[in-house]
Structures are given as structure tokens and as C-alpha cells.
Amino acid sequence: MHHALRTARSAVRTLxxxxxxxxxxxxxxxxxxxxxxxxxxxxxxxxxDMQDILxxxxxxxxxxxxxxxxxxxxxxxxxLVIDQVVNDTSSRxxxxxxxxxxxxxxxxxxxxxxxxxxxxxxxxxxxxxLLRRQAFLKGERASQMPDPDFSxxxxxxxxxxxxxxTKQVSYTFRLTLTNIRTGxxxxxxxxxxxxxxxxxxVGF
Amino acid sequence: MTTARTNVPNSLRVAAAAAVASAxxxxxxxxxxxxxxxxxxxxxxDARTRVNDLLQQIFLSAKEVRMFRNSQGxxxxxxxxxxxxxxxxxxxxxFDWVDARGNVIPSQLSVWKTTNVPDGGSTVIRAVAPNxxxxxxxxxxxxxx
Numbered sequence: 566m567h568h569a570l571r572t573a574r575s576a577v578r579t580l581x582x583x584x585x586x587x588x589x590x591x592x593x594x595x596x597x598x599x600x601x602x603x604x605x606x607x608x609x610x611x612x613x614d615m616q617d618i619l620x621x622x623x624x625x626x627x628x629x630x631x632x633x634x635x636x637x638x639x640x641x642x643x644x645l646v647i648d649q650v651v652n653d654t655s656s657r658x659x660x661x662x663x664x665x666x667x668x669x670x671x672x673x674x675x676x677x678x679x680x681x682x683x684x685x686x687x688x689x690x691x692x693x694x695l696l697r698r699q700a701f702l703k704g705e706r707a708s709q710m711p712d713p714d715f716s717x718x719x720x721x722x723x724x725x726x727x728x729x730x731t732k733q734v735s736y737t738f739r740l741t742l743t744n745i746r747t748g749x750x751x752x753x754x755x756x757x758x759x760x761x762x763x764x765x766x767v768g769f
Numbered sequence: 770m771t772t773a774r775t776n777v778p779n780s781l782r783v784a785a786a787a788a789v790a791s792a793x794x795x796x797x798x799x800x801x802x803x804x805x806x807x808x809x810x811x812x813x814x815d816a817r818t819r820v821n822d823l824l825q826q827i828f829l830s831a832k833e834v835r836m837f838r839n840s841q842g843x844x845x846x847x848x849x850x851x852x853x854x855x856x857x858x859x860x861x862x863x864f865d866w867v868d869a870r871g872n873v874i875p876s877q878l879s880v881w882k883t884t885n886v887p888d889g890g891s892t893v894i895r896a897v898a899p900n901x902x903x904x905x906x907x908x909x910x911x912x913x914x
Contacts, residue, residue, distance in 0.1 A: 602880050604861040604913050619880040626878050627897040633841035670877040674900055768913065 594767075609765040610732045613656040613721070616768075617758050621738035622666040624756035629667075634742060634752040635677050638714035643677045646684065646745070648718040654736060655723065663738065664717070680711045715751065716743045735759040798857065800890030812837040820848055820908060827912045828854050829886060836906070844898040846906050852886035859885045859914035864896035866903035874903055883913050 599605045602619035629635060635643040647668070650660040671677035682693035700710065719740035726733045735757055742752040812835040821831040832849040839845045844866070852858050861883045866874045876899035886892050896906065 600881075604881050604883055604911065616881065616883070619877075620882055623878045623880045623882070626876075626899070630843055630878075630899065631839055631841060631845065631897045636841070666877045670899065674876075676900075 604768045606768055607765055608760065608762075608768050610734055610760050610762045611655070611725075612765075613654060613658055613736055615662075617736060618658070618662045619666070620758060621756045622663050625663075625738070625740055625754055626667055626670050628754040629671070629742075629752065630676070632752055635671070635715075637751070639746075640678075640712070640714050642675055643715060644711060644713040645671070645677050645679050645742075646713045646716045647679060647688070648716045650717075650719040650740070651721070653720055653722045655725075656736075660719075660721065663721075680713045683711055683713055713745055716745055717741070718743065730763045731761060732763060733759065733761040799855075799888045802851070802889060802891045809833060810835050823908065823910050824850060827858065827860055827910065828852075828856070829858055829860065832891065839897070842901050844903045844906075845895065847893050847895040848908070849891060849893055850886060851891045852888055855888050857885065857887050857914070859883060859912070861911050861913045862894050863909045864894075865907040865909075866896075866898045867905050867907060868902045869904040871905075873907070874899055 602616050604616065606614065606616055608614060608616070638644065647664055650664055652658065652660050668679050672679055681688040682696050687693040696710065717740060719738070722737050722739070724735045724737075736759075737755055737757045739753065739755040741750055743749065744751045810833060813833050814836045816836075817831055817834045820834050824831050830851050830853060832851050834849075835847045837845060846864060861881045863879060863881045865879050866876065868874055878897065878899050882894075884892055884894060898906075
């Protein structure tokens with residue numbers, strides 16, 4: 566009887582610390598795939614998240630389509646040059662995440678064509694060199710080179726505020742389409758999002 | 770003259786104080802909404818009941834669902850969402866567009882977006898179709914709070 570009691574006490578002494586450790590340890594979450602831009606993803610207060618970029622590109626595209634500005638171009642489909650989109654936030658990410666999504670939608674649906682052989686620093690230098698060579702060999706003038714309608718430029722900015730431990734950040738994505746022939750702004754759009762909290766969280 | 774004190778148990782007093790505090794807290798940030806229009810919009814569609822069923826699962830309601838071709842000939846949908854409860858609600862939504870044959874049109878416009886509705890308040894969730902081929906929409910909603 567005494568022996569059984571001693572064994573039980575000893576087992577409790579051994580298992581109790583282990584149980585406490587198990588309770589104190591952070592919940593283990595196995596890596597898994599989630600849909601890109603899904604609300605299940607991590608939400609950070611001081612960073613631009615993928616959800617923010619997808620939301621911004623969707624808002625920009627909706628505005629471009631509903632205003633019909635691309636239909637006003639001389640070329641059909643409208644020819645675009647992608648100029649600088651400046652990331653003026655403390656969050657490090659490539660603005661290509663935004664512009665390539667927009668390009669994919671506009672180019673693949675036939676609503677616009679992106680000129681990758683334009684200017685002093687073209688996106689595709691090889692294609693530009695070949696195009697110039699062909700034009701030279703055929704005796705064509707510069708007018709045979711791509712003649713874009715619009716230039717797309719923009720900026721991403723942030724406004725940070727805090728109260729005690731709580732932080733608040735507003736990110737504003739702004740894009741502008743400039744008519745290259747007139748030099749005037751043909752379209753502009755801002756998409757903003759504000760996040761508040763004191764630490765990153767996993768959405769659900 | 771002595772004042773007669775009612776013999777209320779302490780636990781009841783604490784419960785009453787908690788109830789009052791909770792009622793006051795619920796009033797913080799609540800919104801009151803009114804509408805001047807008393808008839809359905811010309812562009813209202815009869816999907817309201819189905820959308821409402823969806824929203825009621827997260828304690829919200831759909832007041833009206835409108836779908837129309839905008840000035841560029843592209844479909845646009847707007848859903849008036851109301852929060853008639855006593856709690857601030859956050860939710861995410863995703864509109865997919867389908868063509869006349871019922872096939873989903875894949876696009877970069879169909880992404881999850883998150884919005885909030887304070888208690889007593891309302892919001893409008895909207896989406897623009899990616900092209901003229903879109904004829905109808907599919908809506909997904911999930912809680913985010």
C-alpha cells in the first residue's frame with residue numbers, strides 16, 4: 566500500500582514539471598500553404614503585407630476599368646510605359662508586386678500593351694537594340710519605333726502614429742497615368758489602408 | 770428619522786454594476802444610420818435574400834444588392850451591408866465574376882478585401898468586373914474579427 570503511494574507521488578513529481586513546460590511552450594503551428602493575399606495571412610502593423618498589395622492593385626485596376634481612360638488612347642490597345650513607382654515607406658518590398666499584377670490583367674485581357682523597349686533605360690534592352698537595328702537596316706525613321714500613349718508612375722507613402730503601446734500605420738498607394746502627347750494627367754487613383762495594433766497577428 | 774435601506778445582496782449589486790458598465794461600453798463608437806430613399810433602387814436585383822443569408826451567418830444583414838452596367842459597359846455590383854447588432858464587426862469578402870455561360874473569369878481584381886462595420890452602422894461593398902463579358906457575380910464572405 567505504502568509502496569503504491571510512493572510510486573504515485575514520484576510519478577506526479579516527475580510529470581508535473583513536464584506538464585507545466587508543455588503548457589508554457591508556445592502553440593506549435595505547422596507550416597501550411599494559404600491562398601496568397603488571404604485574410605488567413607500574417608497582418609503586420611509596421612509592414613506592407615501581401616494583402617495590402619493585392620488590395621491596392623485590385624483597387625487601381627477597378628478604377629482604370631470603370632473610368633475607361635485606356636479606351637481614350639490613340640493606339641488600340643493603349644500603349645503604356647511603366648515609369649517609376651517609388652516605395653516611400655519604411656517597409657521593404659518590391660513595387661513590382663503591384664505593377665506586374667496590374668500589367669498581367671491589362672495586357673492579358675487586351676486592354677493595354679506595355680512598351681518594354683522605350684526610353685534610355687528600357688525594361689528589355691536586348692529587344693530595344695534589335696528593334697533599332699532592324700529599323701536602321703530597313704532605313705526606317707524613329708517614328709517607326711513604339712509610340713506609347715501613357716506613362717504610369719506613382720508613390721507609396723505611410724503615416725505612422727502611436728498611443729502608448731498601440732501603433733497605427735496608414736499606407737497610401739497612389740498611381741498616375743500621364744498622357745505622353747499632352748503631358749497632362751489623364752487618371753489618378755489612391756488606395757489607402759490603415760492597420761492598428763501592437764504586434765503582428767495571424768488573420769483568420 | 771432613520772433611512773430604510775433595501776436589503777440587496779452584494780452579488781446582485783455587482784451584477785447590476787457590470788450590466789450598466791457593459792451597456793455603456795457597448796455604446797462607445799456605435800453609429801446611427803438613416804436613409805432618405807424608401808424604395809428599392811432601379812438597379813436592385815433579387816439576390817438580396819441569398820446575400821442576406823450569407824451575411825446573417827456573421828450577424829450582419831444586406832439591405833440591398835444592386836448590379837448594373839456602368840458608363841463603360843462593365844458590370845458593377847454594390848451591396849449595402851448593415852450591422853444591427855451591438856458589436857463592432859470585421860469581415861472579409863471576395864467577388865468573383867462569371868460570364869453568361871457561368872464560367873468564372875480569373876482576374877487580378879478578385880482579391881480578398883477586409884472591411885469593418887460599427888454597431889448600428891452600414892457600409893457598401895462593391896466590385897467592378899474585369900471586362901464586358903462578366904454577366905453575374907459570386908460572393909464569398911468570412912469573419913475577420
